[in-house]
Amino acid sequence: MTLNSETLRLGDELDRLDEQADEYAQLLRDADNDDGEEGESASAAALQQSANEIDQQGRGVAYLAAEYGEDAEVVVAGLDAGEFARVEDRVAAIRAGRTDQSPTPGAHRNVYAAVGLQDAPFLDLEDEADLSQRERVDAKLDAVSALPVGATKWLYDRVDNLSTVSEGNWRRFGERLQETSTD
Known part of the structure; x- marks a missing residue:
């Protein structure tokens, strides 16, 4: 059972990520201009890591x-506990060499x-x-594995974001971090 699904227009995602990159750039500029208080270097390093990911x-x-145009759409869905367990089982099988996929990091x-x-x-x-x-997952895994790393990280992030059932009752840590970093 799919928890939540979302249709993502590539052009909209480019805009969203561009805006986030600009926000991180400003936060890093502000961190560089601070007095160098204790713990700020760790904060700046965490910001830099998040910025690199974006x-x-x-x-x-x-x-x-x-490749496909800014109007192209990608549909992703969050995973329920059963789907997540199948992910874990598949990864264990890949790492153990019990599948056609080669055991690779990531x-x-x-x-x-x-x-x-x-x-x-x-x-x-x-x-x-x-x-x-299983054949559907194999076909999707082949398609995802053929993408550049950044595209796969983006897909992972979008799926992970949808794999929660908070429905507004709980703020994700990333949202909290952004709220405190803009204060």
């Missing part, structure tokens, strides 16, 4: 937009993104109705 995702989405991210991917211009699931669940 930058990499942005480059991945830019690749997809150049397999968890690829499998997680693949299971959450519902539709995309780079995903070709011909005769989807005839495919078993």
Whole structure:
């Protein structure tokens, strides 16, 4: 059972990531201008890591937009506990060499993104109705694994964001961090 799903227009995602990159750039500029109080270097390092992640995702989405157009749409869905367990089982099988996929670092991210991917211009699931669940995941995993790392990180982030059931009752840590960093 899919928790939440979302249709993402690549052009809108480029704009969102561009805005986030600008916000992180400003936060890092502000951190560099501070007096160097204790703990700020760790904060700046964490900000830099988040900024690098956004930058990499942005480059991945830019690749997809150049390849398929800014109006192209990608549909992703959050994972429920059963789907998450299947991700963990698949990753364990990959690492143990019990699948056709080679045991590579980052397999968890690829499998997680693949299971959450519902539709995309780079995903070709011909005769989807005839495919078993395992064959569907294999096809999606092949498609995700062929993408640039930034595109896969973006997919992972979007699926992960939807894999929560807070429905406004709980603010994610990233939202809290952004609120405190803009004060």
